[in-house]
Amino acid sequence: MINKTNVRIYACAVKDRSVLVLHEEYAGEHLMKFPGGGLEYGEGVLDCLHREFEEELNAKIRIIEHLYTQENFEVSRFRENEQLLTIYYIVEIVDETDFLILDPCIEKVEWLPIDSENIFPLPIDRIAFEKLREKMTSNHFLTL
Numbered sequence: 001m002i003n004k005t006n007v008r009i010y011a012c013a014v015k016d017r018s019v020l021v022l023h024e025e026y027a028g029e030h031l032m033k034f035p036g037g038g039l040e041y042g043e044g045v046l047d048c049l050h051r052e053f054e055e056e057l058n059a060k061i062r063i064i065e066h067l068y069t070q071e072n073f074e075v076s077r078f079r080e081n082e083q084l085l086t087i088y089y090i091v092e093i094v095d096e097t098d099f100l101i102l103d104p105c106i107e108k109v110e111w112l113p114i115d116s117e118n119i120f121p122l123p124i125d126r127i128a129f130e131k132l133r134e135k136m137t138s139n140h141f142l143t144l
Helices: 045-057 123-136
Strands: 004-015 018-026 029-033 036-038 061-069 082-093 106-113
Touching (some): 004 045, 004 061, 045 061, 045 082, 061 123
Antiparallel strands (some): 004 036, 061 082
């Protein structure tokens, strides 16, 4: 029985027609995912994104725009009593010189070219990657 909602906020950090992805193990499963995480009580969604980047990667970001809010019902892959609500933003890392993996769960980070195959294991990440690809192929994002 679903009795909780888990609000997740993620960022598509873009640079040189690539997007930043994290590789980590969670609940015994290897994941490739976007940076971000769970919204805490009393926190705004943009505050959450800034906090997650500082906690995970010691990085400050600039929010460019909202990319996608999950539209369909999705049960958490890891907790069957939780419904997910996931929101994605396009961001830019302000200064990569301070970039440092602080979260011990993160095995590595990489810049994935936007024209790469969509190999995200989580279904909502797959949708967000396609939305990002669509945006980045439009004239609006040719410089990112």
